[in-house]
Amino acid sequence: MRIIFMGTPDFAVPALHALHAAGHEIAAVYTQPPRPAGRGKALRASPVHQAAETLGLPVRHPVSLRKNTDEWAAFAAFQADVAVVAAYGLILPQSMLDIPRLGCLNIHASLLPRWRGASPIQSAILAGDTESGVTIMQMEAGLDTGPMLLRGSVPINGQTTASSLHDALSALGGTLIVQALADQPPATPQPEDGVTYAQKLTREDGRINWQESAIAIDRRIRALTPWPGTFTLLEDGMVLKIGAAVPLPQHKHSAKAGTVLDDKLTVACGEGAVQLTRLQKPGRGMMEAEAFLRGHPLPPGTVLLSPQDDSASAPQPE
Structure with missing residues (x-):
């Protein structure tokens, strides 16, 4: 033809x-x-x-x-x-x-x-x-x-x-x-x-809402990587890109959603938790969690912000 x-x-x-x-x-x-x-x-x-x-x-x-x-x-x-x-x-x-x-x-x-x-x-x-x-x-x-x-x-x-x-x-x-x-x-x-x-996706669709379940957050990370990419904010305003995670839907905790629970980057979700395995901070490439933590520790108790935790618009990842 x-x-x-x-x-x-x-x-x-x-x-x-x-x-x-x-x-x-x-x-x-x-x-x-x-x-x-x-x-x-x-x-x-x-x-x-x-x-x-x-x-x-x-x-x-x-x-x-x-x-x-x-x-x-x-x-x-x-x-x-x-x-x-x-x-x-x-x-x-x-x-x-x-x-x-x-x-x-x-x-x-x-x-x-x-x-x-x-x-x-x-x-x-x-x-x-x-x-x-x-x-x-x-x-x-x-x-x-x-x-x-x-x-x-x-x-x-x-x-x-x-x-x-x-x-x-x-x-x-x-x-x-x-x-x-x-x-x-x-x-x-x-x-x-x-x-x-x-719907057409925007970068804001990649912002993680830690109030969601571990299963929903894992789906968001898998669905929106590499574009528009998923990200969260630290309390100091730093944008942290998330490249991969392991869902732990049965993980029990009483912490606020978004709280880092241990030194393995397990983060509390609205239901269950996720373990972050690939991350990226501004100006650096995506890296495995172990390598990331050597240069930027996120100790237990660190809080990753959900959209409702801040009144200002989230900065967009580069």
């Missing part, structure tokens, strides 16, 4: 490679424009842009598609059978969705209709879901509301992180989109029951 591929982050790269390896003709790759990155803020091409150049594919990176009639004309000129979209980052107007002969197919990182929206991977872990997956859907004007062609699932357990789930779903998406184009299964409308929405 003659394909237009549209994607931007790492998540989309395996699908691009899978389509190319399957022998499809990729007429063009659309991606977000290069953005400033790193300490020097030099322009950096997106992962999809870099992958496309390696494969020798033509790349387009319009800033916007809204009312961009010149880009609509260029899109139509490729005479594609289908457009495949994976975390592209721009909304396709209906005038573009209607151009390819077989329409536009989206690789969505959830088992629709659960977790439509911007952060399906993180939301599945935060909610304690036992599985996630990828849905290949026909795109329409609504937010992830289109009919489904194919779905595949992966389990979520107590060790699943946003990074590991991202990688599993990314690979699965590549497999499913090739299968969907080969088999062309009939589209099935999404059920009306079970619809949930994954």
Whole structure:
């Protein structure tokens, strides 16, 4: 098939490679424009842009598609059978969705209709879901509301992180989109029951509320690492990033939530406790708890602040 591929982050790269390896003709790759990155803020091409150049594919990176009639004309000129979209980052107007002969197919990182929206991977872990997956859907004007062609699932357990789930779903998406184009299964409308929405995340979503249970805090750490990252505040205002923890839901204590209980960085939660295993203080890299404590002791009795413990807005981690 003659394909237009549209994607931007790492998540989309395996699908691009899978389509190319399957022998499809990729007429063009659309991606977000290069953005400033790193300490020097030099322009950096997106992962999809870099992958496309390696494969020798033509790349387009319009800033916007809204009312961009010149880009609509260029899109139509490729005479594609289908457009495949994976975390592209721009909304396709209906005038573009209607151009390819077989329409536009989206690789969505959830088992629709659960977790439509911007952060399906993180939301599945935060909610304690036992599985996630990828849905290949026909795109329409609504937010992830289109009919489904194919779905595949992966389990979520107590060790699943946003990074590991991202990688599993990314690979699965590549497999499913090739299968969907080969088999062309009939589209099935999404059920009306079970619809949930994954909201766009902000850095403040990463602030730990120690009043929550150990299980909920562990899920937050696993779901929001590496981005937006989880953090807490010391009483002196220092921002402390939390990279990993072990939940201790049966741990009994009578301490205020957020109190360090021992010299192993066990911290009291609203229910149970968590043992912090990876931490980072400002200006340093993430490190194991033992190494962290050698340079910055947190003796028993130290209190890590929950949002309700301070009246001012929390400083944001760098």
